[in-house]
Amino acid sequence: MTAVRTTSVERTAARAALAVPGVSELQPSLRQSLAEAATRVRRTLGSAAPSPETGIHAERAPRTGAWHVEVRCVLDEDRRALDTARDVREGVRSAVDAYATRHGIPGPVTVVVTVTRTTGHRPSHHPGTTAP
Numbered sequence: 436m437t438a439v440r441t442t443s444v445e446r447t448a449a450r451a452a453l454a455v456p457g458v459s460e461l462q463p464s465l466r467q468s469l470a471e472a473a474t475r476v477r478r479t480l481g482s483a484a485p486s487p488e489t490g491i492h493a494e495r496a497p498r499t500g501a502w503h504v505e506v507r508c509v510l511d512e513d514r515r516a517l518d519t520a521r522d523v524r525e526g527v528r529s530a531v532d533a534y535a536t537r538h539g540i541p542g543p544v545t546v547v548v549t550v551t552r553t554t555g556h557r558p559s560h561h562p563g564t565t566a567p
Contacts, residue, residue: 440540443534444493444534444535448504448527450530451523451526451529451530452523457510457518459511460509462551463490495540500540500541502543503545504544505549506549508548509550509553513555516550520550523548527546531544531546
């Protein structure tokens with residue numbers, strides 16, 4: 436398994452996850468955040484923003500050929516997190532399966548979705564007032 440293929444699988448998974456209604460962004464893992472911070476020290480001003488696949492980690496089991504994809508995402512609070520996470524899991528699984536099959540690297544695909552937070556406008560609530 437080459438790094439190029441893994442990167443391509445991660446890119447495919449990122450596009451599929453971001454296409455799901457209710458997903459506002461992908462959230463890098465702590466490992467990815469630390470690597471990005473170290474890289475940022477070496478970058479010049481005006482460099483490109485981190486790629487969206489930083490919230491994705493894919494690997495292929497050497498013995499079984501199974502793909503395992505982890506997706507860390509931030510969701511809009513307008514939709515139920517459970518429904519959105521299920522849609523992300525299915526969309527990513529389907530996209531990675533299709534990509535792997537097209538490129539001759541098929542295998543079962545498992546997807547784990549972690550919702551790191553939700554975003555959106557929340558009505559402010561001040562002590563002594565009632566919420567709408």
